[in-house]
Amino acid sequence: MSISAGEVRHVAELARMALSDHEVEELSAQLSRILDHMETLRELPTDDVEPTAHVLPIRNVWRQDTVGESLPPDAALANAPERRGNYFLVPKIVER
Amino acid sequence: MRYEMVVGLEVHIELSTESKMFCDCSAKFGGEANTHVCPVCLGMPGVLPVPNKKAIDYAMRASLALNCQIAPFTKFDRKNYHYPDMPKDYQISQYDKPIGSNGYVVIRTDKGDRRIGIRRLHMEEDTGKSLHEGVAAGSLLDFNRAGVPLIEIVSEPDIRTAEEARLYLQKIRTIMLYTGVSDVKMEEGSMRCDANISLRPEGSSEFGTLVEIKNMNSFRSVQRALEYEAARQQSVLESGGRIVRETRHWDEGRGVTFSSRSKEEAHDYRYFPDPDLVPLEINQEWVDEVRRALPELPDQRFRRYVEEYNLPAYDARVLVEDLALAGFFDEAVAAGANPKAASNWIMVDLQGLLKGEGKSISEVKIKPSHLTQLIDLIEKATISGKIAKDVLVEVCFTGKDPESVVKEKGLVQITDESALIKAAEEVLAANPGPVEDYRKGKKNAIGFLVGQLMKATRGKANPGLANDILRKLLDGSV
Ligand SMILES: [Zn+2]
Numbered sequence: 029m030s031i032s033a034g035e036v037r038h039v040a041e042l043a044r045m046a047l048s049d050h051e052v053e054e055l056s057a058q059l060s061r062i063l064d065h066m067e068t069l070r071e072l073p074t075d076d077v078e079p080t081a082h083v084l085p086i087r088n089v090w091r092q093d094t095v096g097e098s099l100p101p102d103a104a105l106a107n108a109p110e111r112r113g114n115y116f117l118v119p120k121i122v123e124r
Numbered sequence: 125m126r127y128e129m130v131v132g133l134e135v136h137i138e139l140s141t142e143s144k145m146f147c148d149c150s151a152k153f154g155g156e157a158n159t160h161v162c163p164v165c166l167g168m169p170g171v172l173p174v175p176n177k178k179a180i181d182y183a184m185r186a187s188l189a190l191n192c193q194i195a196p197f198t199k200f201d202r203k204n205y206h207y208p209d210m211p212k213d214y215q216i217s218q219y220d221k222p223i224g225s226n227g228y229v230v231i232r233t234d235k236g237d238r239r240i241g242i243r244r245l246h247m248e249e250d251t252g253k254s255l256h257e258g259v260a261a262g263s264l265l266d267f268n269r270a271g272v273p274l275i276e277i278v279s280e281p282d283i284r285t286a287e288e289a290r291l292y293l294q295k296i297r298t299i300m301l302y303t304g305v306s307d308v309k310m311e312e313g314s315m316r317c318d319a320n321i322s323l324r325p326e327g328s329s330e331f332g333t334l335v336e337i338k339n340m341n342s343f344r345s346v347q348r349a350l351e352y353e354a355a356r357q358q359s360v361l362e363s364g365g366r367i368v369r370e371t372r373h374w375d376e377g378r379g380v381t382f383s384s385r386s387k388e389e390a391h392d393y394r395y396f397p398d399p400d401l402v403p404l405e406i407n408q409e410w411v412d413e414v415r416r417a418l419p420e421l422p423d424q425r426f427r428r429y430v431e432e433y434n435l436p437a438y439d440a441r442v443l444v445e446d447l448a449l450a451g452f453f454d455e456a457v458a459a460g461a462n463p464k465a466a467s468n469w470i471m472v473d474l475q476g477l478l479k480g481e482g483k484s485i486s487e488v489k490i491k492p493s494h495l496t497q498l499i500d501l502i503e504k505a506t507i508s509g510k511i512a513k514d515v516l517v518e519v520c521f522t523g524k525d526p527e528s529v530v531k532e533k534g535l536v537q538i539t540d541e542s543a544l545i546k547a548a549e550e551v552l553a554a555n556p557g558p559v560e561d562y563r564k565g566k567k568n569a570i571g572f573l574v575g576q577l578m579k580a581t582r583g584k585a586n587p588g589l590a591n592d593i594l595r596k597l598l599d600g601s602v
Pocket of ligand 1: 144147148149160161162163164165166271
């Protein structure tokens with residue numbers, strides 16, 4: 029099972045990562061090895077195993093609909109690269 | 125060749141919970157920027173989202189109201205994409221196990237009832253808001269809406285005209301209002317709609333290439349956008365071109381859709397189950413509990429009005445589509461009003477007054493019991509129907525009960541024959557022309573004379589009595 033340089037570039041773009049040609053080469057080899065390992069796992073007979081959505085055998089965890097305390101704006105904005113008043117300021121967003 | 129449009133709609137509705145979907149920040153609309161935020165809805169690392177039970181109940185209630193089946197096993201998934209108004213870089217949504225599926229709504233078109241399928245209804249969280257206009261330095265972000273619970277309702281591609289699309293949206297909106305899960309205000313963004321549209325030759329069962337339309341902010345703009353887009357696709361097809369699968373935006377001002385040519389076109393959301401959230405198991409008992417709490421829905425109310433109260437279908441529909449008006453009607457009937465009379469007064473006079481004032485029923489002072497009393501006063505012949513119209517206006521503006529208004533203004537109807545005869549004689553003396561017409565055989569000349577007598581008594585004469593007296597005087601039988 030091998031993963032192509034093109035697939036690595038596509039996934040990198042989805043993740044907003046800039047990769048050098050060298051990194052693409054390195055990662056495609058590493059990711060291929062991971063997929064190979066998955067191929068090994070795939071050999072296990074799992075026909076009788078229910079697909080799972082979660083590793084914990086827990087269901088139905090929730091909270092009641094009550095309002096608690098939110099962060100003070102200065103704390104909320106403490107990590108903002110830049111702020112304008114109570115807003116986060118980010119580079120201009122191009123229309124979606 | 126004649127083409128028909130094939131349309132499916134995706135409707136997002138914000139649920140009216142007190143707190144957000146996965147944290148206890150307030151979900152209230154408005155508020156100063158970034159004051160309803162916490163580490164969970166800001167997407168800080170290491171936090172643990174916990175779902176809001178009420179939002180789950182609301183999603184179930186909405187599903188049942190749309191005739192959907194409730195999934196016995198459901199879960200939350202991460203939808204991965206990058207956009208600055210979504211701080212986690214993924215949106216918590218539901219992928220392959222939506223909470224509701226296989227439902228439908230019925231819409232009434234010119235060609236009769238049409239059933240529009242609901243493919244699925246799933247839960248997700250809203251994103252933040254970005255502001256671009258008037259900011260030179262960049263874009264501003266406010267995360268107050270990030271994490272507010274949403275449901276997305278996806279229809280089957282069953283819609284065939286722009287008008288049907290509008291009717292479908294109105295129906296969804298009315299049903300949601302009845303269930304109380306949302307205030308469904310398009311102008312505040314608590315109801316939003318995207319459309320998928322393709323064309324095919326009429327009679328064909330194949331599907332054409334799909335175009336998605338976004339940014340439609342009212343029912344009317346949905347209808348206009350679909351009409352525009354169908355015409356655009358038709359002209360492309362007729363000139364031998366091919367439709368490109370893409371997302372287009374509706375420009376309300378110019379009345380056109382335009383291609384957004386975004387590089388993000390290749391949607392690759394890489395959904396996977398959210399490891400922070402455990403699955404939900406919904407047993408029959410829980411479903412039954414939510415079903416029992418369902419209020420009367422628009423279709424049921426419509427049938428009640430038509431079958432129990434014998435209201436005309438049109439009147440029943442107008443009342444049903446306005447939750448406040450229907451509630452007002454029900455209360456007036458519960459207080460003893462004749463349903464048909466109550467409906468007539470609401471449909472004609474009250475609606476007319478509200479339209480003229482640009483107000484809703486809750487913004488005027490009349491109460492349902494006032495209408496019941498007003499109808500009672502007419503039935504007991506205390507006031508005429510004509511006077512009642514003036515009383516209604518007075519009640520709407522002052523909030524005084526009709527009986528007091530009638531007493532204060534001396535509007536009690538003249539039902540005493542002797543009191544009317546003198547006025548009737550004066551009317552006859554003042555109008556020799558019509559009197560002569562009547563006596564020569566133009567019997568309908570009496571209508572004018574009745575009008576004059578009503579005017580002379582400032583509307584207080586009982587119209588039937590006025591007619592009788594004039595006739596007797598003219599025929600010389602008094
Ligand atoms: Zn929060």
